[in-house]
Amino acid sequence: MDAKKIFTAHSNFFQSHARLLSVSERKKSLRKIDRWIVSHEGAIINSLWQDFRKPAPETLLSEIKMVRDELSLIRQSLATWARPETTPNPLTLIGSRSQIYRQPKGPALIIGAWNYPFTLTIGPLLGAIAAGCTAVVKPSELAPATSQLVADLVADCFDPDYITVVQGGIPETQALLEQPWGHIFFTGSKRVGRIVMEAAAQHLSSVTLELGGENPVIIDKSANLSAAAAQLVWGKFFNAGQTCIAPNHLFIDRAVYDSFLEELQKALTDLYSRENEQPATDIACLIGASHFERMQQLLSDAEAQGAQVVVQGKQEPDAHYFGPTIVKDVPLNSPLVQEEVFGPILSCIPYDDIQPVYQHIDSQDAALALYVFARNRRFVDQVIAHTTAGTTVVNTVNIQFANPHLPFGGVGKSGVGKGHGWYSYAAFTHPRAVVRQGPLALNRFIFPPYTPARERVVRWLYRWF
Secondary structure, rough: HHHHHHHHHHHHHHHHOHHHHOHHHHHHHHHHHHHHHHHHHHHHHHHHHHHOOHHHHHHHHHHHHHHHHHHHOOOOOOOOHHHOOEEEHHHHHEEEEEEEEEEEEOOOEOOOOOOOOHHHHHHHHHHHHOOOOOEEEOOOOOOHHHHHHHHHHHHOOOOOOOEEOOOHHHHHHHHHHHOOOEEEEEOOHHHHHHHHHHHHHHHOOOEEEEOOOOOOOEOOOOOHHHHHHHHHHHEEEEEEOOOOOOOEEEEEEHHHHHHHHHHHHHHHHHHHHHHHOOOOOOOOOOOHHHHHHHHHHHHHHHOOOEEEEEEEEOOOOOOOHEEEEEOOOOOOHHHHOOOOOOOEEEEEEOOOOOOHHHHHHHHHHOOEEEEEOOOOHHHHHHHOOOOOOOEEEEOOOOOHHHOOOOOOOOOOHHHEEEHHHHHHHHOEEEEEEEEOOOOHHHHHHHHOOHHHHHHHHHHHHHHHO
């Protein structure tokens, strides 16, 4: 792979063709993707199964429907988004017209993630195409079957100078990051996010970084405990916990602590009872051996610190399968709380006073997501006021990602910039200010020379306009 050659080809194609594409032509490109997805639904499901045995219903919901919903919104809205926006003028600019034109930033680099290897690769690509950019897509090498699927999609639908897929690992990614992209859209870990941002800074390329976080959950005593337990068990173990917005650890009011632990166990039995007889029926496997070993180490460390395992899921090392696990009385300094678990271990922590919970959350990196379960609205408003997070959801989990109208992304160390729908389109476009001066131009009255009479005019304009 010659990264410089690829970038040069994309830069030339952008200058001569992509930036000039009409809204209609961009929508045609998006329609090609939609048709390809519909006709290759089985192949998408199969590729996710090959990579980490993801259940077909989860693939349909989180990989296929997510992309198609966002694609539909962009196609319906693009003509409106791309229309120049007329802005108000101050009185001093009487006779002029001010507008904002959204223009593509240039050749874009999209680096996808392995945990949702289709959604988190194709999703940003929709924004790049809608914006009028060219794009080089780098899928994750940890999900090779889906990486090849994405390459097939792009090869079937687009000129390689317009959209290109580069497969490979760290060397290929590093070579691509050396190029002066108009925009880089990265989804992945904080560690790699820092590398991406540092590389982008060498060329002053703009970035969108969708990173992770230790997403806390607060369970108030006013919560509907059975409903909350079902939501959390589903949200935590969906995709085997390999979700950037998955609940990480639960702060539970001590008044309902024991009752809630019982509800969690009931919900786990209701949703995932088949896992005991046939593992990986309703829960995916982990992506690789190192991730499986990390789960074992996290659990072992927590037990050594005094945490107690309430439910221990089955383990199959050869398949990288780690069954749903619930742990209680986890110390705040445990890696299960201090790190993003990114796996099927749910930690429970009792609290007597909510203020120390706020202090702990503030002491951590800002969360990508924060969840609150309560029927007391004043309590919910208090939690939102006392915490910071990329997104917040009340009385359920994970569904914020399913709304393409909402901005998705973190804050601080959980992410830079936003994606999805309009926000992806905005990420790949530059809001260019355009001012058109008409025949009446007041600014000619403030030209030099600055005589006493001219100064009086300036002071009058300053005071009244």
